[in-house]
Amino acid sequence: MTSQSDTTAPEAPPQPLAFDAPLPHRKVIRSWLLPLAQRNTWKAFSLLILDYVVLLALLAGVVLFESVWLMLLCGLAAGFVIGRLFVVGHDGCHQSLTEHRRLNKWLGRIAFLPSMTAYSLWDVGHNVVHHGFTNLKGVDFVWAPLTQEEYAALSPAGKLLQRIYRSGWGPGLYYMIEIWWKKMMFPSKSQMGNTNRAIFTWDCLLVTGFAVIWIAALVGAALYTDQSIWLLLLLGFVVPMFFWFNMMGFVIYGHHTHVKVSWHNDRATWQRAQPFVSTTVHLTFPVQIGAMLHHIMEHTAHHVDMSIPLYKLKAAQAKLEELLPQRIVVQPFSWRWYFDTARACKLYDFSRNCWTDFQGRMTSPPRAAMPA
Numbered sequence: 001m002t003s004q005s006d007t008t009a010p011e012a013p014p015q016p017l018a019f020d021a022p023l024p025h026r027k028v029i030r031s032w033l034l035p036l037a038q039r040n041t042w043k044a045f046s047l048l049i050l051d052y053v054v055l056l057a058l059l060a061g062v063v064l065f066e067s068v069w070l071m072l073l074c075g076l077a078a079g080f081v082i083g084r085l086f087v088v089g090h091d092g093c094h095q096s097l098t099e100h101r102r103l104n105k106w107l108g109r110i111a112f113l114p115s116m117t118a119y120s121l122w123d124v125g126h127n128v129v130h131h132g133f134t135n136l137k138g139v140d141f142v143w144a145p146l147t148q149e150e151y152a153a154l155s156p157a158g159k160l161l162q163r164i165y166r167s168g169w170g171p172g173l174y175y176m177i178e179i180w181w182k183k184m185m186f187p188s189k190s191q192m193g194n195t196n197r198a199i200f201t202w203d204c205l206l207v208t209g210f211a212v213i214w215i216a217a218l219v220g221a222a223l224y225t226d227q228s229i230w231l232l233l234l235l236g237f238v239v240p241m242f243f244w245f246n247m248m249g250f251v252i253y254g255h256h257t258h259v260k261v262s263w264h265n266d267r268a269t270w271q272r273a274q275p276f277v278s279t280t281v282h283l284t285f286p287v288q289i290g291a292m293l294h295h296i297m298e299h300t301a302h303h304v305d306m307s308i309p310l311y312k313l314k315a316a317q318a319k320l321e322e323l324l325p326q327r328i329v330v331q332p333f334s335w336r337w338y339f340d341t342a343r344a345c346k347l348y349d350f351s352r353n354c355w356t357d358f359q360g361r362m363t364s365p366p367r368a369a370m371p372a
Contacts, residue, residue: 019326023274030305032323036312041098043311047294048088048111055081055114062236063221075235079243080292082114086248087294087310089115093123094306109203113210115244118203121184131306135256135279137265137350142179143253145263145348148360163358168342171249172242180245211237254283254338255299257345259364260329265350276303282317282330290314300328 014032017024058081061074091097092108109119125141133139146154151162164170165178182191186204218236222229258281264270273279280300284290290297294310298317301308308316321328331337344363345355355364 014323016323016325017327023277023324023327026274026276026304029277029320029324032319033301033305033308033316036316036319037096037305037307037309038312039096039099039309040311041100041103044088044091044097044107044309047311048085048107051081051085051088051111055085059236059240063218063225063227063232068231068235071231071235072239075239076243078236079240079247082240082244083247083251084292084294085111086115086117086244087296089117089119090122090126090296091310093119093127096307096309109206113207114214114240115248116180116185116207116211116241118184118200118207120197120199120203121187125179125183127306131303133270134275134303135261135263136267136270136275137263137348141183143174143257145345145355147350148347148356151347151358166342166346168339171253172246173249175249175252176245251293251296254297254331254333255281257281257341258329258331259341259344259355262353262367263348263350277324277327279303280329282321282328283333284330285333 023029055078058074058078062071062078065071065074088097089108089111092104092111095101095104097104097107105119112119112122130140130142137144146162151159154162161177165174182188184204185208186201215233215237218232219229221227221236222232256279261279261281262273263279264273264275277300280303282300283297285297291314295313295317296302296310298313301313301316301320304320305316321330343357346358346363347356347360348354349356349360349362352362352366354362354366357363
């Protein structure tokens with residue numbers, strides 16, 4: 001006799017959604033990506049070890065090379081590898097690096113050390129606030145645009161800083177001041193709420209201690225090799241951190257800033273807009289630059305399902321773009337596009353639902369409000 005389970009037809013694979021069809025619930029979309037959420041502990045270890053070996057080799061190059069230009073090149077490359085390590089730590093913080101929760105926490109902390117990122121503070125600011133309320137003004141603080149009224153109320157120094165941040169040349173300064181310094185290094189209660197939790201302090205002390213050891217090692221290397229202490233500190237610490245801050249500011253700007261991406265100041269409207277799909281940008285690059293960034297630019301898939309590990313994001317993003325045609329903002333990167341975006345996306349007008357310049361002139365098409 002044939003059992004009922006033997007006669008049950010296999011579930012049909014999902015089909016691409018018509019552009020005018022309602023967007024399915026997030027749980028449905030996540031179910032499409034479920035086969036890609038499997039994590040591999042050994043792969044996580046290999047990624048972490050590889051990036052740390054490369055970072056240490058580049059810092060050794062700063063010390064051992066005689067050419068200042070080669071030393072500078074090693075320092076810049078070290079900043080890039082710090083970014084790669086950060087992405088590994090970012091996965092650990094999302095519990096998407098391995099199957100083991102405690103292991104993820106410690107691997108995440110270890111990967112975060114060179115970027116001086118306090119794990120527990122990043123967990124709150126990124127996982128809870130940013131992912132929980134992406135592009136909701138007043139909650140999400142990552143590249144949140146000011147309104148014309150908010151900008152007008154700033155001091156002259158505040159206006160100048162906003163102009164630098166939004167010029168296209170200031171993403172590193174923005175990240176260093178507005179996110180890292182204010183929210184990730186012993187932040188005040190006004191910046192991150194309840195900052196009295198001991199774990200926040202211990203994580204800040206941990207990354208500070210790592211930085212002290214890093215600096216001390218460079219000073220020791222300078223004395224041992226009879227080199228300029230200030231030159232080694234500049235090329236072996238300041239330059240890598242400068243590159244990292246600019247890299248991070250640029251990446252998170254590209255993730256959520258685009259003339260086709262909306263911000264919201266009303267929670268009900270924001271929820272109807274399905275923000276996990278509509279507020280992210282997939283920036284594409286030539287010559288495998290995305291792979292060199294551990295696929296963090298496949299960002300829509302990451303916001304749909306944070307449990308997908310970095311080594312599965314490329315496949316997950318492709319699946320989303322196959323099943324949700326024309327719903328996802330896919331942007332081939334070019335410097336022309338980047339600076340055009342920087343010129344257009346200065347402030348946000350929530351009444352017209354559009355980007356404006358600093359004078360309040362509309363720079364993107366107004367988008368209709370979501371139906372109730």
